[in-house]
């Protein structure tokens with residue numbers, strides 16, 4: 181079925197979005213471009229020159245930059261006007277995130293402020309809490325942090341040992357130690373998670389000035405040296421009754437919903453870092469000569485640059501498609517309950533984006549070091565810092581393993597609850613597989629072969645997920661390797677369809693080259709992931725039947741991606757910048 185606009189998260193697996201139905205980066209309006217421009221001037225002129233200072237742990241400078249961000253309205257995008265915000269669409273927030281992502285340490289500080297401290301207050305705060313804390317966080321006068329993790333509980337966040345007890349006057353006493361807290365060393369306000377009486381997981385707004393609150397030493401990190409990361413120590417910390425955030429025992433709702441948005445924002449930052457790094461790599465490849473020629477003229481380097489561009493193209497396509505879907509469901513002014521429902525609706529896409537963007541960024545930064553050769557390994561060039569800074573993106577905001585497990589987990593939950601008709605779609609697919617093949621009429625529409633490849637990948641995804649459900653039933657959660665293969669297929673399906681729609685809608689030879697390269701590679705990956713999962717689930721005749729169905733569904737003829745990658749590489753080298 182082809183639909184004008186898909187309004188349910190995950191529905192792209194069983195429905196095809198019509199051309200011109202998705203938002204793309206090319207469709208940014210003047211206001212969205214303007215806020216991007218403001219962020220760009222700030223990052224280029226004020227943050228980038230201060231990197232050494234930030235890496236020297238000059239938190240006074242960090243605070244001053246957060247304050248400047250506030251003055252420029254860059255902390256206000258997600259906050260209603262009543263509390264000092266500008267409450268713009270989510271695409272605008274993504275645009276700001278992309279630009280800020282060029283300076284990873286500062287982006288992390290801002291991510292914690294906007295995504296992790298402001299969001300829970302906006303969505304779960306009482307009127308009094310919003311009035312008290314939001315204006316300062318939005319203006320940048322105060323700095324926020326989010327304290328969920330502990331040394332013994334990271335992925336298993338609900339296993340926290342921090343404990344709250346209630347006093348006779350209604351106030352709380354908190355004890356415990358939170359680990360790896362971004363902005364920890366200089367934040368004023370912490371969103372802290374602890375269990376009331378060791379049982380009811382709850383959230384609290386804790387000020388640095390409350391008695392019993394202190395921070396530990398800065399961690400010695402691999403990267404993000406310009407971002408503060410330290411423990412938050414709570415020793416009989418007294419928290420007034422009115423600083424309970426949300427309800428007792430409902431802290432998980434705050435923690436997980438905050439991360440849904442945090443992941444989208446993190447993806448925007450990864451996307452911005454990747455755009456910048458592709459430009460850096462292209463410039464270096466154009467000027468560095470070996471064997472009497474610029475290294476950009478060698479096929480091995482073109483292959484890398486072409487790959488970088490194609491993978492980044494798909495990440496952007498998913499990022500803007502998803503934020504456009506959120507905006508379509510959630511036009512400003514925003515109501516907190518609607519924000520929560522919409523972020524939850526697109527939680528699958530946020531997890532897909534978190535994994536795809538962080539891994540694409542790491543791939544790009546690794547190849548950027550490689551293109552720089554020895555210069556990539558020394559501190560004289562920024563490639564080295566970018567490479568180190570990015571590694572943590574696969575660890576925080578839910579590790580990529582946890583996010584991969586969430587993707588099929590959420591799809592199955594929605595299928596079983598009836599919100600997403602995956603089961604009838606899987607049954608229809610089985611009928612199709614058993615029936616004689618139908619020939620699709622030939623078409624000379626642009627990217628027609630790719631459209632068919634995307635349709636085929638969706639069917640493979642559905643077949644593998646359906647087989648997994650049938651094979652393991654309720655025990656599917658224990659089969660992580662199969663779930664991870666399903667997640668990888670879903671990431672490639674969403675990435676391929678988003679790239680296809682972007683290229684068909686917004687046209688041009690380079691768009692087409694990027695989408696074709698990505699989809700051709702994705703089809704190969706999907707085939708491999710499907711084989712791995714099916715061979716793990718079945719054997720003998722059953723496996724042979726499933727593999728025959730896979731061959732029948734995924735008849736994708738490889739395209740000349742060598743030529744397409746060269747075309748993309750030549751374009752970025754010509755412009756000495758990323759091209760989209």
Ligand SMILES: Cc1cc2nc3c(=O)[nH]c(=O)nc-3n(C[C@H](O)[C@H](O)[C@H](O)COP(=O)(O)OP(=O)(O)OC[C@H]3O[C@@H](n4cnc5c(N)ncnc54)[C@H](O)[C@@H]3O)c2cc1C
Nearest residue numbers: 326327328329333334335360361362575576577579581582
């Ligand atoms: C620089 C930095 C900044 C951070 N900022 C913050 C912050 O501001 N606030 C905050 O609260 N936290 C923060 N964190 C903590 C971060 O969120 C955690 O490190 C992360 O959630 C992973 O938890 P962990 O380190 O305990 O790893 P673990 O949970 O021990 O995971 C170790 C490995 O096991 C895997 N694993 C764990 N459980 C499962 C499972 N069920 N199935 C399959 N695989 C599994 C993981 O994917 C990972 O590969 C930060 C961390 C860093 C490094």
